[in-house]
Amino acid sequence: MKNYTAIKAACQSNSDFTSQILDDFLLHYAADKDKLGKEVDQRLRTYRHIIQGMDKGWVNMVKSQYIMHRVFKEGGLIHKYLKHAALARIPEEGRKWLEEQAAMPWKFSFSRIVESPEPDFFTMEDLFTGERYLLYSTGVSRVLQQGEVVSWFNLIGYNGDCWQSFGPIAAYRSFSMDDIFFFATELNPRITSEEELMADVSKNPVPYLMLFSRSNYPLTVHEGEVLELIITEIEELDLPVEKLEDDFQVDRAQSIYRLRLRNWESKPHFSVAYYDSEEQFLQVTAMTQKGYSALVAAFQNQGIQVAEFADIYVRPSMLSAAEDILKRQIELMPFELLFEEEQDPQMEEELDKLNQFLALAMPDLNSGKEPDLEALADQVGLDLEANRETLQGIFDEVRKKQKK
Structure with a gap:
């Protein structure tokens, strides 16, 4: 039986120790020596329409996550750095830790929770490899307090006892494995397999990191x-x-x-x-x-x-997210256009406002709080009274699901 108390202590010690090496030295070293700071800025520029609405702290964490992935991923820059004189000045304990990370590469993982054997410990299953691994994460525990999560996207590294995440934790309220595969193939039509998908993530994780901006899109349930x-x-x-x-x-x-x-x-x-x-x-x-x-x-x-x-x-949430992130309409049913009656522009605008309203309200609903309906309606310009019955039906479905 695992000694989770001992593993937790090791994880916390590892977090304190690595923050000194990564945050205080290696992050800046890599950003400067290999121009990784400029590289990630250039890649993020493609998605400025997404990040301009995100918190600056999140954007900075994404940059740090990108740089550390480039350093510690399979075949990463850490192998070159270990030969450089600058790292020779690191204490022996730190250098040994870096060598261990080079031997066990960090990786991005789309995953789901199988079980939680102890507080802050989670048995995760990678959606695309089927691999199961033990993750220690207080961040995951905090996210779960706000409601149900369908899937996760984390950069993880091994500490000798279990895996830990680095950088922002992406918790998707409605995105499934099929949704993520759909997004990948829209991003890169050459992707035909799960192995090719994860190779694409490793090559450039930035587009996939943008899914975080739509992570609160709710699961759509009807009857x-x-x-x-x-x-x-x-x-x-x-x-x-x-x-x-x-x-x-x-x-x-x-x-x-x-x-x-x-x-x-x-x-x-x-x-x-x-x-x-x-x-x-x-x-x-x-x-x-x-x-x-x-x-x-x-x-x-x-x-x-x-x-x-x-x-x-x-799912509708991923289709909407993919169109937003990739800045293009995705038409999957072109023949239906031949049979559609002309759409009412006002109706389309009202539906868009309704979707925006739901995205803002779901975090409160998922955490068991009552959203401020009037304030949210004013924020998106939604006629609350005209949509109150529709919203009540959606809220009832969410609460019913939470009770199960």
Whole structure:
């Protein structure tokens, strides 16, 4: 059985010891010697539309985290520095610690909590490698006091007994593994595997660090169903549309058919398929897993094989975050545009205000506090009375989930 009291004491000692080496020396040394300060500033400049709304203290922590990752990651600069005369002046204990870190590289980890065996200790599971590791973090404990977290993004290093985080802790209220993979492929379309994703993070973590700015986006739940856009695409398919009319409501625009699954076509499921008869291309979409499974069953009953595990899973919170961070609209269902009625600009503006309001209110709700509705509504320009019933329904769902 692990002696958590002893491990905790070692972790706290390690934190005090490393702050002297890292904060007081190595951080400035690396920033100056290899121009890492200028390098991170240049990379952050791409996302100035994001960081301009963030606390300056967070931005400075991101810079420090970036620099330390460059130093201690696999193949990092620490191997060069250990040969340099400047590090020879460090006391033997400090130099030994640096050699240990060079032998056990630091890494970024997207993870989830499996269990907490002791206060401030967490068994984490890396979302993309499946590796489980013991993390000591008082910061994670503080974040959890404010509400439920779906996934985490931390820079971690090994201290000989367990892992500890360095720099800002990113706690995502709604982002899943599929969401993060979606963001990575939108950022870099060449990514096709989990290994390539983590290699991309190691090469340049800055875009992924920007997800922190949208970490409080809430999980969207309707009638107990988690909402996420689920999509599968099938090419070279000769679809007998006329045989599907018993199960689907069929509409047509030019060569495109819209197939709405009866009894599943409205909220929250929105189970709809689109078929391009000229290109023989089928896109199967839904907003819930139940809705997608119903589509799969309907097609399979007609002898049309649709994968039970879809190509894309992305929650509304991540789709919005990706569009904000990457500064472009992401259109995943282009055929639907042929069937959409013209949108009311005022309605779109009201929905945007509602989303902003929820993002501001969720931290209080997650921590069990009552948000100041009037103040938040004034802040984003939302008509509180017109949206009070909608907001009450969302708040009730959040509180119901917290009680489980």
